[in-house]
Amino acid sequence: MRARALCLVALLVAVAIAPACSSSPSTVVVPPGGAGYGGRFVYPLRFEPLTLNFVTLSDQTSDYVARLVGDGLVDRDADLRLVPRLAESWDFTDGGRVLTLHLRGGVRFHDGAPFTSADVKYTYERVIDPKSRAIGRIDGFLPVERVETPDDLTVRVVYQHPYAPALAAWEVPILPRHLYEKDDFLTSRYNRAPVGTGPFRFVSWETGRRIVLASNPDYWGGRPFIDTFEFQLIPSQETTLQALLAGEIDYASLSPVQWKAHAQDPAFSRRFETVRYLPLFFLYIAWRGDGSTPYFADPRVRRAMTLALDRDGYVSTVLQGSGFVPDSVFHPAVLAPDPALPALHYDPVRTAALLDEAGWRIDPATGRRARAGVPFQFNLLIFSGSEDHVQFAQVAQESLRRLGIDMTIQRLDWPTLWSRLQKGDFQAAVSGLVAGVDPDDTAYGLLHSSQIKGGQNYAAFHDAQVDAWLEAGRRAVDPDERRSIYRLIDRRVAELQPYTFLFFPMTQAAMSRRVRDIRPSPRGIIAQYPGVLRLRVQ
Amino acid sequence: MIAFLLRRVVSALPALVGVTLVAFFVLNLLPSDPVQVWSGGSALSAEAAGRLRSELGVDRGPAARYAAWAVALLRGDLGHSLRDGRPVAFVIGDALPWSLALNLCAILAIYGVAVPYGLVGASSPGSATDRAGGWALLLLYAVPPFAAALILQQWVAVGLGWLPLQGVSAEGASLPGRVWDLLRHLALPTLCLALSGWAIVARYSRAAFRSVLGREFLSVVRAKGLSRLRAHLRLAANTAVPFVTLLATIVPGLVGGSIIVEQVFSLPGVGRLYLAAVEARDYPVVLALTLLSAVLVLAGHLLVDLLYLLVDPRIRTALLPERTDAI
Numbered sequence: 001m002r003a004r005a006l007c008l009v010a011l012l013v014a015v016a017i018a019p020a021c022s023s024s025p026s027t028v029v030v031p032p033g034g035a036g037y038g039g040r041f042v043y044p045l046r047f048e049p050l051t052l053n054f055v056t057l058s059d060q061t062s063d064y065v066a067r068l069v070g071d072g073l074v075d076r077d078a079d080l081r082l083v084p085r086l087a088e089s090w091d092f093t094d095g096g097r098v099l100t101l102h103l104r105g106g107v108r109f110h111d112g113a114p115f116t117s118a119d120v121k122y123t124y125e126r127v128i129d130p131k132s133r134a135i136g137r138i139d140g141f142l143p144v145e146r147v148e149t150p151d152d153l154t155v156r157v158v159y160q161h162p163y164a165p166a167l168a169a170w171e172v173p174i175l176p177r178h179l180y181e182k183d184d185f186l187t188s189r190y191n192r193a194p195v196g197t198g199p200f201r202f203v204s205w206e207t208g209r210r211i212v213l214a215s216n217p218d219y220w221g222g223r224p225f226i227d228t229f230e231f232q233l234i235p236s237q238e239t240t241l242q243a244l245l246a247g248e249i250d251y252a253s254l255s256p257v258q259w260k261a262h263a264q265d266p267a268f269s270r271r272f273e274t275v276r277y278l279p280l281f282f283l284y285i286a287w288r289g290d291g292s293t294p295y296f297a298d299p300r301v302r303r304a305m306t307l308a309l310d311r312d313g314y315v316s317t318v319l320q321g322s323g324f325v326p327d328s329v330f331h332p333a334v335l336a337p338d339p340a341l342p343a344l345h346y347d348p349v350r351t352a353a354l355l356d357e358a359g360w361r362i363d364p365a366t367g368r369r370a371r372a373g374v375p376f377q378f379n380l381l382i383f384s385g386s387e388d389h390v391q392f393a394q395v396a397q398e399s400l401r402r403l404g405i406d407m408t409i410q411r412l413d414w415p416t417l418w419s420r421l422q423k424g425d426f427q428a429a430v431s432g433l434v435a436g437v438d439p440d441d442t443a444y445g446l447l448h449s450s451q452i453k454g455g456q457n458y459a460a461f462h463d464a465q466v467d468a469w470l471e472a473g474r475r476a477v478d479p480d481e482r483r484s485i486y487r488l489i490d491r492r493v494a495e496l497q498p499y500t501f502l503f504f505p506m507t508q509a510a511m512s513r514r515v516r517d518i519r520p521s522p523r524g525i526i527a528q529y530p531g532v533l534r535l536r537v538q
Numbered sequence: 539m540i541a542f543l544l545r546r547v548v549s550a551l552p553a554l555v556g557v558t559l560v561a562f563f564v565l566n567l568l569p570s571d572p573v574q575v576w577s578g579g580s581a582l583s584a585e586a587a588g589r590l591r592s593e594l595g596v597d598r599g600p601a602a603r604y605a606a607w608a609v610a611l612l613r614g615d616l617g618h619s620l621r622d623g624r625p626v627a628f629v630i631g632d633a634l635p636w637s638l639a640l641n642l643c644a645i646l647a648i649y650g651v652a653v654p655y656g657l658v659g660a661s662s663p664g665s666a667t668d669r670a671g672g673w674a675l676l677l678l679y680a681v682p683p684f685a686a687a688l689i690l691q692q693w694v695a696v697g698l699g700w701l702p703l704q705g706v707s708a709e710g711a712s713l714p715g716r717v718w719d720l721l722r723h724l725a726l727p728t729l730c731l732a733l734s735g736w737a738i739v740a741r742y743s744r745a746a747f748r749s750v751l752g753r754e755f756l757s758v759v760r761a762k763g764l765s766r767l768r769a770h771l772r773l774a775a776n777t778a779v780p781f782v783t784l785l786a787t788i789v790p791g792l793v794g795g796s797i798i799v800e801q802v803f804s805l806p807g808v809g810r811l812y813l814a815a816v817e818a819r820d821y822p823v824v825l826a827l828t829l830l831s832a833v834l835v836l837a838g839h840l841l842v843d844l845l846y847l848l849v850d851p852r853i854r855t856a857l858l859p860e861r862t863d864a865i
Contacts, residue, residue, distance in 0.1 A: 048806075048814075050622040207632040208806015209705060232705065234804045238688055239704045246696045246703050383587045415819065 003032060007161055035156040035320030037433040039537035041515065042249045043526065044240045048233055053191040054173040055126045058136035061231075064526045068213055068229060070173025073101055073120065073155075075529035078521040080333045082439055084166060086115065086174060086197065092267025095160030096477035101170070103153040108219045109176045111199045117149035122177035124157075125183060133186075143474075154384075162475040164439040164482055173198065179221075199224045199533055209233055225373075225517075226538035244272070244510060250537070253509040253527065256319070258386075262510065272510040278324050280331050280435040283388060283502040284426055285309075285380070288419065290452075290460035293427045294374055296359075302497040303344070304354035308403055309396050312345035315503050318391055322506035327500060328490045329446065333522050335439045338487045342494055351403055362404050369404040375404035379427035381420055384411035388428050388505060421458045430502070432459065437523075439486045444470050447493065461498035514538040546843060550836040557832040558825055559604070565828045566600040607825060621815075627812070636706055637807035639720065640799075643728040645788060648735035655736075656743025660751050661770060671740070679737035687730045687802040689787055694726060701725050704804040727803045731796060742784065746777040778849040782842055786819035789838030790831055 013088035044272070057063060067075075073087035087101040105521050124147045127134045140235045143163045145216075146519075148156040159166065176195050180188055194202050199221065202212035213229040232248070234240045237255055240494040244252040254262065262268045287296035287305060295301055300506040317321040329345050355361075359371040380396070382389040393409045400407045407428075420426050428453065433456070435442040445456035452460050466489055473485045495501075507524070518535045521528035525535075610617055614624035655675070695703035699762040702723055708720040750756075751770070759769050797809040808827065815823035846853045 056623075072557070154620070191623075206707075208636070209707065209804075232804075234704060235800075235810065236802050236804070239691065239802055239804060242688075242691050242696050242703055246699075250705060414818070 014115055034203050034288060035138070036222070036536050038225075038530040039514075040230060041115045041226045041231055041535060041537055042230045043236045043251050044243065045211075045231045045237050046233075046237070046240075048237055049211070049500055050386075051191045052194040052202070052205070052211075053185075053188070054175055055060065055123060055134050055137055055197070056132055056186070056191070058134075063136075064524075065211055065213070065231065066113065066194065066199040067198070067527055067529075068175050068372050069194045069198045069200045069534065070175075072171040072173050073103070074167050074170050076171070076521065076523070077436055078519055078531050079530050085529060087170070087300050088215055090167070090199070090509075092166075092259050092477045094162075096475060097159050098162060099157040099159070099166050101155045101157070104220060105153055107197050108218065109197050109375050110195050110216060111176070111179070111214070115174065115197050116152040117155045117177075118152075119174050119177045120155045121147050121149050122180070123172060123175045126180070127172065130184075131144065131185070137169065137172055140165070160476060164474055164477050165438040168436060168438040168441065181354075200229050201254065202289055219533075221530060224533045227372060232387050244512070246357060247512075250512040250515050251509060251535060253507055254461075256322070256508070259322075259508045260320075268510070268538075271513060272380075275323065275509040275511050275520055275525070276506050276522075278331070278504050278522055279335075279507045279524070280334070280437075280504075281432055282326065282331070282394070282434045282435065282504045283430060284429050285500045285502065286426075286458040287500070288424060288426055288458070288460060289498055290462075293378060294371070295376060295378055295403060296428065296459075299496045300354045301360065302500075303495070304351045306344045306360070306497050306500040307347045307354070308399055308405075309500060309502075310498075311398060313331050313346060314392055314395055318395070319388075319503070319505065322508060323503040325503050326501045327494055329493055329499075330439050330486065330490070331435045331442075331522060334435060334437060334442070334485050335490075339484070341487070341490055341532040344494065346495075346510065348399075348403060357402070367404060370404060375406070377408070378427040379408045381410050381412055382416055382506050383414050383432075385414060385429065386432075392428060393501060422454070423450075424458070424460060426458075428459065439482070440470070440474055443473070443486065443489060446499065447489070459498035461496070463492065463496060466492055468495075494531055512537075543661060543840070543844075546840055550825075553836065554829070554832055558829055559609075561825060561828040562604050562607075563600065563823070565819065566826060567753060586744065603821070606656070609828075619815075619823050620820045621818050621823075626822045629823055630808070630826060630830070633806055633808045633811040635806055637800075640727055640731070640796075641722055641791060643721075643724050644731035645726050647732040651732070652736050653743045654741035655740045656745075656746050657770065659740070659744045660747030661766075663748065675737040675740050676702070678733045678764070681733055682789075683730050683734065683796070683798050684802060685743050686733055687726070687799060690726050690729060691802070704802075706803075706805050710860045727799045727805060730799050730803075739784075742780065743777075746780045750776050782845045782849060785845065786835075786838040788844045789841060790834040792864070 005405050016394065018500060019295070020290050029389050043064075045061045047059065047061050047062070049057065049065055050059060051057050052062060052065055052069070054066045057066055061322050071086045073084050075085045076091075086104055090099060090101045092099055103115075103117060103120070109115060115288040124141060126132050126145065127137045127141050128144070138381075143159050143161065145158045145160045148158065150156060157166065162361070171427055173196055176190070178192050179195055183189065192205055193364065199216055199219045201216050204453075205211045210233060211231040213231075215224045215229075219221050232243070234243055234249070237258075239251070240252045240427055241254065241258050242248045259274075260273075263274050267383075284401070287302045289296045289302065291297045296305075311325045315321065315325055323333070326332075328337060335404075354402075355369060361378050362368070363370045366375075382393045384390065390411070397407050397409060417429065417431070420430060421429055433442065433446070445451050446459075446461075447457060447461055447466055448455075449462040449467050452462065459496045469485050469489045469492075473482055473489070474487055476482045500503040507520075509520075511525075514537050516536045516538065518525050518531055521531065526532060607617060618625055619629050622629070651674075655671050659665075659671060662668060671790050693701055694701050706720070706723045708716045710716040710719045710724075756769060759772070760766065764772070796807075797813055799805070800807045800809045811823065814820075815827065
């Protein structure tokens with residue numbers, strides 16, 4: 001027993017020494033006299049970033065950190081409007097085929113080296129290099145033909161064809177070429193200790209525990225108000241709330257149950273401000289329309305399905321109003337809602353009429369719908385880990401049962417669900433998607449026929465007209481022209497309903513009242529610019 | 539002796555290969571590949587997914603990938619994590635110390651309470667202490683770990699503010715300061731792990747002591763003038779065999795993670811790593827962790843075999859009849 005106790009002491013000592021050796025010394029920033037500067041903001045992360053390499057990262061938490069340490073050429077503000085960041089201005093020429101970006105002068109990386117167009121070109125080259133596995137970045141750069149750097153502060157990007165969504169990809173934070181060039185790109189030490197030009201400098205990353213950033217006093221856009229930006233890894237949602245209550249963190253998103261328990265509590269409201277925003281994530285049902293099932297190849301049946309589902313009722317009762325029901329494929333902040341788009345409200349009478357018209361009539365003997373002896377019964381795949389999937393599916397099952405349709409529900413873990421979607425091995429499935437900030441990001445993947453095999457067009461939707469519009473939307477540089485193209489797509493999709501767009505669930509969160517001057521964008525409170533610079537704590 | 543050990547080690551090798559084979563093919567039965575899992579909710583075009591798949595080598599068949607993994611392993615290379623590209627040894631090395639520290643604390647807490655209780659209960663069976671203790675431990679055993687964790691957090695950390703709510707760190711100006719900080723962070727998770735362990739080990743040790751305390755030789759040594767306490771302590775050596783058997787489960791348990799406790803207390807241990815790796819279909823990490831626990835299970839058994847030889851002369855003579863004097 002004594003020997004075992006000695007082992008324990010030795011081990012404890014080893015653990016105690018290890019972090020002290022591995023973490024870099026924290027930078028002490030002396031606050032100047034100015035009011036409002038200083039303090040620490042602590043934000044919880046549920047998942048650990050996989051890498052802090054600006055190019056290879058593909059998950060949201062890595063992206064949060066990268067946006068603070070690095071600067072992209074452009075960014076989006078709290079309303080998702082395009083704003084300049086390292087590029088002061090830009091223009092499209094040659095009918096939208098050439099994008100010229102004019103870079104900000106006098107910008108330096110955190111190690112003091114100057115930022116130039118060579119860094120931009122290097123960043124682009126790393127994204128398109130297959131060895132980089134830049135899963136989250138590559139799509140926006142595939143149409144690029146070449147990148148030229150006529151001088152240190154000008155970048156000219158030549159696309160294979162006019163490419164209107166081009167700027168979305170240039171949100172990628174710019175890598176320091178002089179540091180990465182010396183190393184193997186995938187295993188470089190800067191992947192876990194990034195250097196950028198951004199408002200915060202990287203201080204330390206303690207695996208599984210936290211990532212600490214310190215304000216960059218020499219930031220070209222002015223020094224940020226807070227001194228320390230800390231990300232704490234807290235995998236459990238329950239613990240996150242407890243940590244907020246204990247004052248260990250400044251912000252926590254709340255589950256619907258937690259929101260209900262706390263949002264109305266005066267003692268809670270005295271300490272915390274409640275925050276709600278509509279994120280870019282939405283749920284939809286894909287109806288496999290390639291003829292592999294007898295039901296969903298007919299657009300009338302798909303429309304009937306949408307009209308049979310009481311989406312508004314679900315949002316107002318189950319979600320207690322914290323959600324938004326779209327009829328468009330676009331988030332309202334990505335494409336302003338079209339007043340002329342017909343709303344597909346819950347309407348069992350019209351559903352029945354459409355189904356009758358499509359030949360799916362009620363068999364008087366059984367009371368169930370059938371066509372030519374084939375009963376209308378199908379299987380809906382859902383993700384078992386999401387309350388929204390499970391609850392919505394149950395409500396839908398009951399609505400359809402009353403219309404004479406039998407729907408079975410199959411619950412899957414999400415890798416399996418994705419795999420079945422990808423193979424087209426399903427009849428109908430609930431899935432979710434994080435929409436991009438450019439309308440093309442969402443629409444092209446879901447609707448273009450080239451994305452049926454291996455892409456995200458799970459419904460196997462194939463419409464020559466929509467394909468043509470999607471391609472036109474990529475080429476149209478004029479914002480008004482683009483908007484009208486995407487509105488045309490919306491109307492056609494509303495008619496053909498390859499998907500039923502269910503709802504955007506609202507994010508509900510609580511933020512310490514000592515935090516000031518920030519409001520969430522649809523991408524959250526961190527992923528916005530220049531909002532984070534103005535965040536301050538008392 | 540050496541020959542005996544060698545025989546045991548060699549006979550364990552096929553089991554190791556078998557374990558990794560099964561783990562590998564079970565992972566491959568899951569109908570998805572890492573690229574699909576990573577792309578998750580984000581838009582990834584057909585072109586990009588295809589490029590990535592061939593770059594990672596997941597477009598090759600499972601047999602080819604297993605062979606490549608096994609060959610690299612023979613050279614001592616566990617490969618690189620598919621998720622973050624770091625060497626697997628580094629990835630596991632980050633999580634292992636925390637799990638080891640937590641599990642050691644938990645084992646000490648469990649045995650430190652349960653073995654004395656077993657001795658007390660066994661020396662006066664049916665007494666009020668014995669029965670009350672038995673009930674209390676059984677009740678604690680019935681509390682689900684996640685509920686215990688949440689209640690402890692609410693009371694001790696948020697309400698009273700005595701201990702840290704979550705996370706783990708070992709910071710401080712001096713070495714004792716760091717150890718103290720680490721112990722404070724590990725206190726609540728250790729307690730959670732100990733709750734269920736206490737009842738089991740207490741029952742076990744009580745039964746072990748009971749089997750010895752009723753024997754006649756105890757009366758003989760008492761009659762010869764040894765005090766009750768000293769007699770009991772001396773006799774404890776005779777109960778060593780069942781405790782040695784328990785070691786076989788403790789050794790692999792040292793690196794096994796407790797997913798729930800690690801999750802609730804934000805501990806970056808092996809349990810969370812395992813779960814994350816399986817979810818991401820990160821084959822190299824999953825295989826290495828499986829291999830590690832298989833090695834430890836086998837090592838545990840080997841250790842037990844050795845200790846049997848030491849603590850029980852009967853086993854020694856049965857196994858090594860020709861040279862009992864060698865040990």
